Amino acid sequence: EVQLLESGGGLIQRGGSLRLSCAASGFSFISYALSWVRQAPGKGLEWVSSISGPGDYTHYAHSVQGRFTISRDNSNTTLYLQMNSLRADDTAVYYCAKVLRAGGVYFDYWGQGKLVTVSS
Amino acid sequence: QSALTQPASVSGSPGQSVTISCTGMNSDLTNYNFVSWYQQHPGKAPKLILYEGSKRPSGVSVRFAGSKSGYTASLTISGLQADDEGDYYCCSYVGNLNWVFGGGTKLTVL
Numbered sequence: 465e466v467q468l469l470e471s472g473g474g475l476i477q478r479g480g481s482l483r484l485s486c487a488a489s490g491f492s493f494i495s496y497a498l499s500w501v502r503q504a505p506g507k508g509l510e511w512v513s514s515i516s517g518p519g520d521y522t523h524y525a526h527s528v529q530g531r532f533t534i535s536r537d538n539s540n541t542t543l544y545l546q547m548n549s550l551r552a553d554d555t556a557v558y559y560c561a562k563v564l565r566a567g568g569v570y571f572d573y574w575g576q577g578k579l580v581t582v583s584s
Numbered sequence: 585q586s587a588l589t590q591p592a593s594v595s596g597s598p599g600q601s602v603t604i605s606c607t608g609m610n611s612d613l614t615n616y617n618f619v620s621w622y623q624q625h626p627g628k629a630p631k632l633i634l635y636e637g638s639k640r641p642s643g644v645s646v647r648f649a650g651s652k653s654g655y656t657a658s659l660t661i662s663g664l665q666a667d668d669e670g671d672y673y674c675c676s677y678v679g680n681l682n683w684v685f686g687g688g689t690k691l692t693v694l
Binding site: 497499501508509510511514515516521523525559563564566567568569570571572573574575576577 | 587617618619620622624628629630631632635636637639641671673675677680681682683684685686687688
């Protein structure tokens, strides 16, 4: 059974840093790209960042480019999101999601999400 | 890329059908195979309900169907049930491990 479990969220002051983790199990971790998707309170889903299976390619939404860093530890099957220079509009529930490439490319499994609150 | 456009809300009575549209500009929805749909109940994580535009993952009801016309993808839910109530998001893969989501549609079962 695929499981994705986020941790590391919480309350942080504007301008501060926070690291999210996503512990994965139930699949061949290195074989799959992974992503972070966030959802501001009462708002829709926003793709944030992705990383390839081996970890050699990373991609970011314009809104977080230069401030967030995605990484992964394939030995410990864990995904990370280092968030620096946090702003009030980064307040959101952050989900990690497994990427499946078949005929299409989509998120087949999601974690339960972790709330990050940036206070001003 | 700009977000895909969905209606803010739709509603229907139990047993009826509803359709949620997802409109993209330019190339966002060019490849229908790259369209996926997600269901989200309040306080829960999104769940994949359609991929490659119209395919259902194992365990997803046949009441969920996908279609496309031009730059608009659609999700139709037939035989509405109370448990279908929630938010629905379309999503398009735009290359280089980048995605764009629709703004979401709140489905109310009357």
